[in-house]
Amino acid sequence: MSTVMKFLIVPLVLIALTSHLCESFELERKDFESEKSLMQLYKRWSSHHRISRNANEMHKRFKVFKDNAKHVFKKNHMGRSLKLQLNQFADMSDDEFSSIHGSNITYYKNLHAKTGHVGGFMYEHAKEIPSSIDWRKKGAVNAIKNQGGCGSCWAFAAVAAVESIHQIKTNELVSLSEQEVVDCDYRDGGCRGGHYNSAFEFMMENGGITVEDNYPYYEGDGYCRRRGGYNERVKIDGYENVPRNNEHALMKAVAHQPVAVAIASSGSDFRFYGQGMFTEQDFCGYNIDHTVVVVGYGSDEEDGDYWIIRNQYGTQWGMNGYMKMQRGARNPQGVCGMAMQPAYPVKY
CATH class of the missing domain: 3.90.70.10 (Cysteine proteinases)
Structure with a gap:
């Protein structure tokens, strides 16, 4: 493989990875249609941020995550420049975060x-x-x-x-x-x-x-x-x-x-x-x-x-x-x- 091709492929791979990550967290209404879709969102979020929870802890944190995700989605559809994101703190309550x-x-x-x-x-x-x-x-x-x-x-x-x-x-x-x-x-x-x-x-x-x-x-x-x-x-x-x-x-x-x-x-x-x-x-x-x-x-x-x-x-x-x-x-x-x-x- 030529040196030129190598330099072309690396940026393309990076672009593809970046696009995939952005796509993973573009919240849509369908993410809130059911408990199953919300759990899929939670798992994508956990994978993206490399956060590992055991089954018991995940069950407890899932409710917190759902409430936070709904808040982020609602706020982002108010027609303002302010946009929130499901960052690394998304399955933490306000009290726990503080x-x-x-x-x-x-x-x-x-x-x-x-x-x-x-x-x-x-x-x-x-x-x-x-x-x-x-x-x-x-x-x-x-x-x-x-x-x-x-x-x-x-x-x-x-x-x-x-x-x-x-x-x-x-x-x-x-x-x-x-x-x-x-x-x-x-x-x-x-x-x-x-x-x-x-x-x-x-x-x-x-x-x-x-x-x-x-x-x-x-x-x-x-x-x-x-x-x-x-x-x-x-x-x-x-x-x-x-x-x-x-x-x-x-x-x-x-x-x-x-x-x-x-x-x-x-x-x-x-x-x-x-x-x-x-x-x-x-x-x-x-x-x-x-x-x-x-x-x-x-x-x-x-x-x-x-x-x-x-x-x-x-x-x-x-x-x-x-x-x-x-x-x-x-x-x-x-x-x-x-x-x-x-x-x-x-x-x-």
Whole structure:
């Protein structure tokens, strides 16, 4: 076989596989005609996501899956840009999802509210704010990561924000260690929860944070340990809070660097987000239990003003790990409360 033919065949195979996977999850009315068709859908979903359940567990989870599938199908036929998808969380209840992936953000925020390193708001008088910005296009955002079954979102948000400001200041994008923060920041609760502000404090007091290769993520709590290459550390000089419940102030900050925000995330609409605009009419829960990073903002004709949200559920969630969230909500707290606790690291 010629080399040219080999190069032609590989893309064709990939296209065929991709088409098949997409076809498997194009929900149709016929999928809901009977218990048998729904079970076939459940089995296709399990195979696609490589999720194995024993017969007893599958029986218990099937009802949850059915309810979630019906919700996704209904939401996707409302004529809006928002589309949900049966992602890897589709046979989990809201409570189960929250217990595994949620983080006790508010508790740790209140516990460490009076800390000594937080500054003012350096962007308060910033002028000439661009109408749109996407820090991914500027090379300041790493590839999407996955926190897995650990409530370590707070560490991921802190690390992502530090990775970005380090790139903006040095033109060097490095992947840093969430696991070091999870294991060694004793003021926070590891997989039980934490807050990015105290993670910033930890980095300042411990000579920065090491690169991910020195201290890889393993999706759990562990003993704090230093692994070689101690000098390969990225440092910050402080952190600041964005004024609460002020999306215009948040826009000023994001114009200069990605910003960590705390949100509510336990609702089905958020969990199954696939694409389009997530707005204040969509349900994301009642409690602040998750943290993400705002990596940009913009506007388009279809949906209007939006934020670009970087999550850490892997690339199977959302638009390859990202979400488009409404900017300029009627409620000053913002969609899912995202304007309530924004903060960013400072690096001179």
